[in-house]
Amino acid sequence: MDLITSKNAEETRRIGAQFLARLRPGDIVALSGDLGAGKTHFVKGMADACGFAGEATSPTFTLLHEYAGSRSTLWHADLYRLDSPEDCLSTGIEEIWCGRDITVIEWPDRLGSLLPSDAWRVDITITGEHTRTISITPPLPKTTAL
Numbered sequence: 166m167d168l169i170t171s172k173n174a175e176e177t178r179r180i181g182a183q184f185l186a187r188l189r190p191g192d193i194v195a196l197s198g199d200l201g202a203g204k205t206h207f208v209k210g211m212a213d214a215c216g217f218a219g220e221a222t223s224p225t226f227t228l229l230h231e232y233a234g235s236r237s238t239l240w241h242a243d244l245y246r247l248d249s250p251e252d253c254l255s256t257g258i259e260e261i262w263c264g265r266d267i268t269v270i271e272w273p274d275r276l277g278s279l280l281p282s283d284a285w286r287v288d289i290t291i292t293g294e295h296t297r298t299i300s301i302t303p304p305l306p307k308t309t310a311l
């Protein structure tokens with residue numbers, strides 16, 4: 166697990182961009198943290214690193230946003246308003262997991278046990294008005310069947 170300190174929103178965005186460079190096609194990222202921790206700023210940085218020229222926004226009302234960048238495509242889900250794992254799947258997120266795009270999920274706990282076990286875990290903790298601690302845990306390596 167890596168622990169990174171951010172001192173402002175722009176730094177969180179840069180940390181998100183640096184994080185994206187560690188990902189492989191098809192990776193899933195479970196992004197948690199309290200309201201206003203900076204999850205969406207972290208995603209903005211991930212979209213920057215995909216070569217997406219626009220501004221990633223909070224997809225609270227659309228549930229699932231696609232940021233098609235020049236280097237890769239990022240899907241951004243915000244499950245905050247959903248009550249059950251079944252509702253989460255009705256967004257169509259499963260089909261995206263099967264592909265080679267990258268998926269980042271805000272409020273991944275809404276998925277319960279349906280959250281893929283091979284997801285990266287990123288957790289943002291508020292430590293002060295402008296300071297955050299970002300913890301990054303890579304997925305456990307897959308055990309290959311003999």
Ligand SMILES: Nc1ncnc2c1ncn2[C@@H]1O[C@H](COP(=O)(O)OP(=O)(O)OP(=O)(O)O)[C@@H](O)[C@H]1O
Nearest residue numbers: 171172173174177200201202203204205206295297
């Ligand atoms: N170090 C920091 N990193 C990120 N955001 C910060 C930081 N310091 C202050 N902020 C402020 O905190 C807020 C974070 O907003 P953001 O929408 O990214 O949070 P969020 O975790 O996505 O919230 P929500 O749970 O409502 O979706 C912004 O207003 C931002 O300016």
Ligand SMILES: [Mg+2]
Nearest residue numbers: 204205223271
């Ligand atoms: Mg957000």
